[in-house]
Amino acid sequence: MAVLALLTIASTSVQAQVAPRDSLISRGDRTIWHEHHPSEREWGYAQAIVIGNTIHMSGTIGGGATMEEQLRQIYRRIERGLARHGARMEHIVRETVFTKDVQALAAANAVRKTAYAGHTPAASWVQVTRLLSEQALVEIEVTAVLPAAASSGR
Amino acid sequence: MAVLALLTIASTSVQAQVAPRDSLISRGDRTIWHEHHPSEREWGYAQAIVIGNTIHMSGTIGGGATMEEQLRQIYRRIERGLARHGARMEHIVRETVFTKDVQALAAANAVRKTAYAGHTPAASWVQVTRLLSEQALVEIEVTAVLPAAASSGR
């Protein structure tokens, strides 16, 4: 997903600093988080749904022309998204990586490892033919679980 | 999955109205639901496993010659499957869409949005080369979580 959201980032980075475009909707036991709410609602998805301690995050893409650049932007977006809900990279329990070039991904793994800073999630990497955005080389879907103890203290 | 199940639907739609082919097996804290039990057992999968408040639904395909028709049938099946376990489309927390043509999928997104009726799950869309059924253009896997309050009242 996130093709339009990405264009939104690119074209409104200045305004975004002034007026953040995200929105949190609370529905009973869950929170629906639109990182870029007009475009995500237009496409019909949410960047994350938080229910109990679990953060289900949408497949995330990033701008940039190379695998390294895209990975860097993706993990920055994921990290910021997790922080919005009180979580950190180390709380990611599962990562599924869909990429158009798994060898380029493997070659750029240092970027991914830097983002995880020693944390090692359960992971699956697969090579697909295309993502929604034609420019996207890689899309990363994560699920994070906040520590049981932390949830009461939030 | 669901290639044989789909053929079953096509060939037995009349009988299905008379004698529903689904089966619910309760095993301790979980329920195993076969939507079309002879074919699903033959293939070795269940259309859904329900454990606690969570409904893990298998990748679902639908009949029809076009992306629009298949999407319509898929979401109808998913909606009916969720209803079987007391859930609705708005309880879907994560959707992973595997398609042979992501551009056709994007073009048919109005069908998907109608099915969700304003709900926006966390979602990932990827283009793959083939699904189990050769006719399938798209397969959709969802996970739904019933509201915590509702679970005690079921």
Added chain:
Amino acid sequence: MAVLALLTIASTSVQAQVAPRDSLISRGDRTIWHEHHPSEREWGYAQAIVIGNTIHMSGTIGGGATMEEQLRQIYRRIERGLARHGARMEHIVRETVFTKDVQALAAANAVRKTAYAGHTPAASWVQVTRLLSEQALVEIEVTAVLPAAASSGR
């Protein structure tokens, strides 16, 4: 993932019997399990993360030249991995199978069904263009949930 881990298995099977290479790291409410810890840490993933009753297992590949052989090794690895955390194949709630040849996978389904011994998880099968390891024909990601009752008795 697991390309290097697999090479490790192939080249060190004798030593592995003497000095198992797995490691369990306990971090608050979760356990990080490295089946082959030097290579998994090097790549930046864990074969499984266990949190509460849920075992999130990485996409698993196996050695062998044919689909049948790879499936046999994969399910043996998954079964052993689950056993390490007190779970069995019947506790798998969701299976996602990524394969380079979905028709060969369907033809070899008897191997998979033998491994499940009558259990039927929720499942999605998709055909992709490549996995991380060039030799891998199939990669299987599973999530298992231990019975609620069993968790207190462990």
